[in-house]
Amino acid sequence: MQVAEGAKILSWRLKLSNWLSNGILDKYQRQIESTKIKSNQTESELNSLKIxxxxxxxxxxxxxxQLQINQGFQIELGEKQLQLQQTKTQLQQCQTQLQQKQQQLENYQTQFQQTQSKLINSQDWLQQIQAPIQVVEVKRLPQKDFEALWGFGIGSPLSESKAIAGSILFKGWVLGKKSLAKKVRIIYQGKILIETPVEQPRPAIIQHYPDIPAAANSGFETPFSVTAMGSEAELELQAVLEDESIIPLSLIYLKR
Structure with missing residues (x-):
C-alpha cells in the first residue's frame, strides 16, 4: 500500500512539474524516446553495414x-605468345632454308641435265670418232687460168683411203705463177672451215722447178676434224694467192 501510494505521489509530482514547466518534461521525454528509436535504427543500420x-x-x-588467377593466366599467355613468336621465327627460318634447298636442288638438277647432255654429246662424239671415214674420191679441178699456177699436188688424203679418229690429214703443195701462193683453205657448204699457210719445205718440188725460188717452201699440211659432218660430205680445197686470187684445186668426197 505504501509503494502504490508512493508511485501515485511521484506521478502527481511529475505531472505537477510538467504543468509548472509548461510541458517541457513531456517534450524531453518524447525526445529521449525518439533518440532511442533513432539509436536503435542506427544500430540496426550499423549491423546491416557490418554485414x-x-x-x-x-x-x-x-x-x-580471381585477379591472381588472371595474372597467372596473363603470365602464361605472355609465355605462350613468346613461344608462338619463337615458333613463327623458326618457321620463317625453315621456309628460308627450304627455299634455299629447293634452289640447290634445281641447280643440281640443271647441272645433272647439263652433265647428262654433255655425256650424250660425248658418246655421240666418241661414236663419230670411232666411225671410220672413207675418202671416196679426190677430184682435181681443171684450171681455167693457166697463168695462175705452175702446178699443185695433193699427197693426202688419197682416193679410196680411210681415216680413223675423226681427223684427216691434208698435205700437198701449190706453186703460184703470176703471184705467190699464200695459203690453202678448206670449204664446206660454202663456209671456210680452216686455212693453213703455204710454207712447208718441199725438196722434191725444187727438182721439178729449180728456177723458181718459191718451190723450196711450197708445201702445206694441216689436220682437219670431220666429226661434226654428216654421213656424206663434199669438201673443196682452194689456194689463195698474194694478190687475193682464189684458185679451186680439188673436191674431196667423204663418206662414213
Missing part, C-alpha cells in the same frame, strides 16, 4: 583471388 562490409570483404577476397 555488407563482411560481404564486401569476402567479395574483395574473391576478386583478389
Amino acid at each position: 555488407q562490409l563482411q560481404q564486401s570483404q569476402l567479395e574483395l577476397k574473391r576478386a583478389l583471388a
